[in-house]
Amino acid sequence: VATIKQVAQSANVSTATVSRVLNKNPRVKSELRKRVERAIVELDYSPSRVARMMRVHKSQVIGLIISDIVNPFFTALVRAVEDVAHENGFTLLLGNSDENSAKEQMYFEVLAEERVAGIIIVPSCSDDCSYLRHCHVPLVAVDRKIEGMDIDTVVLDNVLGAYLATNHLLELGHRRIGLIGAPAYVSVGLERRQGYEKALLKHGLAIDESLIRLGDFKERGGYQATRELLLLDQRPTALFAANNLMTLGALRALQEAHVAVPQDMSVVGFDDFHWGSLMQPSLTSVRQPTYQIGQVAAQLLMRRLQDGPAPAPELVVLSPELMIRNSSAPFRVHSPRAIVPDRSSLFLHESHVG
Amino acid sequence: VATIKQVAQSANVSTATVSRVLNKNPRVKSELRKRVERAIVELDYSPSRVARMMRVHKSQVIGLIISDIVNPFFTALVRAVEDVAHENGFTLLLGNSDENSAKEQMYFEVLAEERVAGIIIVPSCSDDCSYLRHCHVPLVAVDRKIEGMDIDTVVLDNVLGAYLATNHLLELGHRRIGLIGAPAYVSVGLERRQGYEKALLKHGLAIDESLIRLGDFKERGGYQATRELLLLDQRPTALFAANNLMTLGALRALQEAHVAVPQDMSVVGFDDFHWGSLMQPSLTSVRQPTYQIGQVAAQLLMRRLQDGPAPAPELVVLSPELMIRNSSAPFRVHSPRAIVPDRSSLFLHESHVG
């Protein structure tokens, strides 16, 4: 690998001149510039950003750590962040924490040590993110809040979203509504549960813990939670799944158990799938302004990267919207009970509910 | 931001000792080690990987450049690469080229200049990737070949896959089969078209250029191609879409035009959706061993990262499998023609076919 020194030697100039050519400094005689450029091509030289970074402590790279790359919600987020980054001359490097704090920390450290200009993160855990506390680059949280950290944050009004979903089912006459939720140590999990409970309470219903299962944001979690709910003596007549992948898992479990949606079970999901309309039936769900969430997060980071006085950290809360489609229907007295899956074939695991 | 010097000063040792502590060198007296560790915490010091890299020219980071982050095929690939990388103690940084050569080059340069240990790339363009030619780190191509570059490569047998799909439709009695293909400058596009043509020729049919439309690997491309095909005087009775997102676009166009699948149009796709079973009808498609493709690519890179003599570049070709489900059905004399979308509402664009 060629270095600036070799280029300088080959072009018969000083390294300073090569550097000037590299940085498009205008006051280099065109003859020297030519010589340098030729040497660069000849030696197949590419400047070491590492060495450069060593001197000028600023990079045009930002990092984004998401929690699940196979989730379309997050990939849409990535697209938004990427668009804003490119508009501003930044490159985006991505890490996938896989909902795993250890991996998240690893990515965080790699990015921090690469000295990227800033980091956007979907924290896999909203509290006790000790390593995030000593962060030396601008940090913005997206989709999920980080407890007690005063940083730029953009999230959805999750309580409202879950409330709208649950309330919709209640107004359809359902009284036993299963929640396929997520762990409370992720703000999204906590808040969506709060919205669910709020709607129930408002309708004068008690919280029935047996109707609440906590999944892992992935399809498998929604699948298992649904199988468990189907085994209840008093099966729910409606399900609210707190994210997109878990909704998918729920639908698969329902399909396998030959529970017809919405005839035998109403289902409301969270997050839109752009291909939802091809599903049968089309899915009633809480839509988030996904692209906008990513966009605003990126813009907050860009703002913070400008030089000038640091702006006060901002919390942006965006609004969800309930999209009523065909997977939810009025409650009716239960039809002959659908076939229950064979108990022995169930992979039961301990419920996370305390 | 603290430096190693400050830590040394604060702990009353030399920078060498701090460095030894950092690198877990065992021959440091535990007392000094304690002092250093305390200083590190106190100063909230995090070593600069940039400076480190300057000395030891090797990093535990690899890069992966994919062409479309919203495509589930590529995110599954990412998961595979990630798993192998982590098993081997590497961290994976991701870039999304968005099927755009310029962006791809940008990511490539950033990763190369950050001096990652190696790069895996889904080239957005299979020829004339001049910047890839002077690559100083190990490079492996995945999903798509790069013309004339002798590097580790793992791809699917695309000709076979497309052949299987088309042949299946032919055996069902279809004679006018539309191809929703992809540009020939991407190896996948070229090869899938070749497989399509091969099947037609084998059945004694001529290639009808009017039945061939080239999309962009995205939903929109499949959607537009399908609308165009539906406008033909002699509409095809079956469609083969050369990737997953374009299949989705095709299905949407068909749905909008009230063309029933498979009654009025058989459809075969490429790549499985893991949620395909929730679609109505379930999709006949060419399945690729997606995870394995990523896995092998990562393993090839890992192998090349070992020290020792460089192994000869390898070309791994994996096999597709046709999954016959409900979106393809035997040809039958055409039913009363479905409603044609209003011509004026179509966004027609020039066909890419030469």
Added chain:
DNA sequence: TTGAAAGCGCTAACAC
């Protein structure tokens, strides 16, 4: 307009 030289933060001989 160009060159010489200092130094960014770290590691690895080498010396003690």
Added chain:
DNA sequence: GTGTTAGCGCTTTCAA
């Protein structure tokens, strides 16, 4: 065991 020191490849004064 620990400290001293010479760079890694670049940018950037400062002089010329």
